[in-house]
Amino acid sequence: MNERGGGDFDAFRTDIEAAERRVAREIDPGARAVVVAVLVFVLLGSFILPHTGHVRGWDVLFGSHGAGWAEVALPSRVFAWLALVFGVGFSMLALVTRRWALAWVALVGSAIASVAGLLAVWSRQTAPAGHPGPGIGLVVAWITVILLTFHWARVVWSRTIVQLAAEEQRRRVAAQQQSRTLLDSLQTDERAEEPPEEQEPGR
DSSP: OHHHHHHHHHHHHHHHHHHHHHHHTBOOOTTHHHHHHHHHHHHHHHTTSEEETTEEHHHHHHTOSSTTTTTOOHHHHHHHHHIIIIIIIIHHHHHHHOBHHHHHHHHHHHHHHHHHHHHHHHHHHTOOTTSOOOOHHHHHHHHHHHHHHHHHHHHHHHHHHHHHHHHHHHHHHHHHHHHHHHHHHHHHHHHHHSOOOOOOTTO
């Protein structure tokens, strides 16, 4: 009876741990998902706005429509691609799949893009005389990427706390089950070692 009960408990614990691992791989951004989605669309819209002079974000990406004349520097191109790949691509993938790993990638990529955006704005502010400075599209994209970094950090950090709590709970349950199993085995050994009661003659 005890062995069957222990086996049922082990199977139940295995199912619980599998469910916890499955949940731990996912994120639940809640209302933050709407904010992130809006920021992604704002970031997409910034590519049709001028990043410097009359050169739009798409032109910066592909080096077309006067990007060479405006002397678009490498930081602007790097920022544009990082913003597109991580701020738009991985952010949308993380929202659709709810995968914690993709949210991490979106966070790290957006953080790097934020630094690249600072360099891109600085490179336009220090452009040679006669060349345009940073446009509204570049500034909007940079601010949007910073906001994406902030919100992804909150989502990832909240999920990390949940994972740590789940791991601690699993360790506690495993320790309790191990102690209970050891106690049951000791009690079984003690009962096995007890000599049988001698019956009195005539009974």
